Amino acid sequence: MQQLGTRIIETQRLLLRPFRAEDAPAMFRNWAADPVVMEFVTRPLYPTEEAVRGLLERWEADVPNPAVYRWAIVWKECGEPIGSITAIPEERTESAEFGWCIGKSWWGRGIMPEAAAAVFAYLFDEVGMNRLEARYDTRNRKSARVMQKLGMTLEGVLRQAGRSNAGISDVAVYSLLHSEYLARGGSSGLLTPPQPADGTKETQ
Amino acid sequence: MQQLGTKTIETHRLILRPFRAGDAPAMFRNWASDPVVTEYLTWAPHDSEQTTAGLVANWAKETEENPLFFQWAIELKSIREPIGSISAMHVDERVESAELGWCIGKDWWGQGIMPEAGAAVIAYLIDEVVLNRVAARHDVRNPKSGRVMQKLGMTFEGVMRQAGVSNAGIGDIAVYSILRSEYLARGGALIPEKSCGAVIFAERSGERYYLVEQMLKGHFSFCKGHVEGGETELETAEREIREETALEVRFVDGFREVVRYSPYPGAVKTVVFYLAHAGRTETAAQPEEVKEILWLSEADALRTLTYDSDREILRKAAGFLRLQDP
Numbered sequence: 001m002q003q004l005g006t007r008i009i010e011t012q013r014l015l016l017r018p019f020r021a022e023d024a025p026a027m028f029r030n031w032a033a034d035p036v037v038m039e040f041v042t043r044p045l046y047p048t049e050e051a052v053r054g055l056l057e058r059w060e061a062d063v064p065n066p067a068v069y070r071w072a073i074v075w076k077e078c079g080e081p082i083g084s085i086t087a088i089p090e091e092r093t094e095s096a097e098f099g100w101c102i103g104k105s106w107w108g109r110g111i112m113p114e115a116a117a118a119v120f121a122y123l124f125d126e127v128g129m130n131r132l133e134a135r136y137d138t139r140n141r142k143s144a145r146v147m148q149k150l151g152m153t154l155e156g157v158l159r160q161a162g163r164s165n166a167g168i169s170d171v172a173v174y175s176l177l178h179s180e181y182l183a184r185g186g187s188s189g190l191l192t193p194p195q196p197a198d199g200t201k202e203t204q
Numbered sequence: 205m206q207q208l209g210t211k212t213i214e215t216h217r218l219i220l221r222p223f224r225a226g227d228a229p230a231m232f233r234n235w236a237s238d239p240v241v242t243e244y245l246t247w248a249p250h251d252s253e254q255t256t257a258g259l260v261a262n263w264a265k266e267t268e269e270n271p272l273f274f275q276w277a278i279e280l281k282s283i284r285e286p287i288g289s290i291s292a293m294h295v296d297e298r299v300e301s302a303e304l305g306w307c308i309g310k311d312w313w314g315q316g317i318m319p320e321a322g323a324a325v326i327a328y329l330i331d332e333v334v335l336n337r338v339a340a341r342h343d344v345r346n347p348k349s350g351r352v353m354q355k356l357g358m359t360f361e362g363v364m365r366q367a368g369v370s371n372a373g374i375g376d377i378a379v380y381s382i383l384r385s386e387y388l389a390r391g392g393a394l395i396p397e398k399s400c401g402a403v404i405f406a407e408r409s410g411e412r413y414y415l416v417e418q419m420l421k422g423h424f425s426f427c428k429g430h431v432e433g434g435e436t437e438l439e440t441a442e443r444e445i446r447e448e449t450a451l452e453v454r455f456v457d458g459f460r461e462v463v464r465y466s467p468y469p470g471a472v473k474t475v476v477f478y479l480a481h482a483g484r485t486e487t488a489a490q491p492e493e494v495k496e497i498l499w500l501s502e503a504d505a506l507r508t509l510t511y512d513s514d515r516e517i518l519r520k521a522a523g524f525l526r527l528q529d530p
Contacts, residue, residue, distance in 0.1 A: 092369045133364075163298045
């Protein structure tokens with residue numbers, strides 16, 4: 001694998017691009033200070049626009065680092081960031097762990113699956129990763145649905161292994177392997193359910 | 205949680221203690237240079253004692269300076285040398301959790317040493333460091349490690365596919381953990397050990413004599429031993445009597461006494477005693493375990509037995525027999 005960093009990716013409704021300090025007002029308004037959005041996030045809430053700006057200045061400084069994968073999710077229609085998606089890579093195992101969040105005005109429209117599918121394709125096809133992992137607090141059902149839409153497999157629940165703004169929690173671990181991604185037809189097949197060749201439904 | 209670092213812990217056969225400079229030769233010889241031991245570990249076998257010495261020096265320094273550093277040498281008392289190591293890594297103060305990692309020289313595999321060390325470390329981490337979750341993970345191609353986790357009462361949580369890299373390459377990783385609540389529910393005892401034996405008596409000229417063994421280790425006690433395979437309690441007692449004394453006995457109905465004690469932190473030993481009548485008193489002591497076999501009166505046996513728990517069992521057995529006397 002080859003670390004390529006945060007490249008700009010465009011999808012049908014979204015532009016995924018590196019954060020910059022000027023995103024502070026939008027990030028503050030759209031999600032970073034919203035306790036509902038942040039409930040199951042491990043990072044604390046950002047109480048002021050100034051605090052958000054401080055964070056974004058650090059993130060902007062990180063952008064040239066090829067081992068940093070952190071995108072602002074820009075809703076093309078309004079032209080401003082409405083959420084974030086981050087992958088933390090581990091070179092030894094050619095894997096990465098995901099974190100994401102999105103303002104609640106944009107929930108329920110398939111935006112997270114659309115963003116994640118595009119980032120998955122980039123990390124598998126271009127960076128050459130083998131395993132992409134996402135974890136969620138088991139109380140956060142919405143996040144589970146995103147992982148299921150992406151065709152990820154539930155591997156287990158690590159009991160009392162995480163702490164979010166909602167406190168100590170059980171953590172479900174999902175992953176998608178490169179081989180599974182290819183079997184689903186790569187980037188084009190990620191968001192469509194796999195069709196078994198013999199027409200029978202696969203059971204586990 | 206309490207930042208207590210690597211404190212020395214003693215168990216039945218082991219001393220778990222911080223590494224020190226002089227450990228490098230034994231560590232290199234006993235496990236760190238062995239590719240069989242490191243097959244499923246993330247570090248390559250050491251090619252020279254200098255490599256080991258550098259690492260040991262580093263660990264000794266960390267132990268001094270860092271109260272969140274947990275890395276023990278597993279010293280086997282009988283040879284006074286480290287034969288492996290056990291550590292708690294990824295200490296997370298926010299979730300009060302840590303992950304165990306261990307390795308041990310292959311000459312000492314299959315002797316229950318890792319469960320003994322692991323039980324003591326888990327007890328320390330939960331009781332004293334006050335962690336809430338202790339996890340462990342192993343490459344699924346290395347099921348021996350998984351069996352240790354099962355013996356420690358840890359719960360299997362899942363397999364992270366292709367999530368680990370060791371000297372054996374990319375592997376699927378099984379994750380286990382034990383929570384504080386589970387540990388407490390087990391009474392803090394992770395490893396149950398069960399032995400069975402008997403108070404053996406014979407009758408000569410209207411007097412009762414009790415069989416007391418002097419063990420090679422020096423103490424005086426009754427004939428007993430570990431339950432093996434799928435044995436029933438009586439089968440174990442019968443086999444131990446045959447092996448240790450070569451006696452033929454008949455068990456007396458209605459007597460069964462249980463003693464529990466903790467031979468080392470994290471373990472609880474249960475011993476079940478039956479009562480057995482020997483027709484003949486000729487014995488042959490098992491040389492690997494028993495130094496001498498004595499037939500003693502109740503009073504002499506009470507004076508000779510080393511442990512109070514054994515004396516208590518003898519009093520109960522003698523009382524039981526007296527009640528049955530005509």
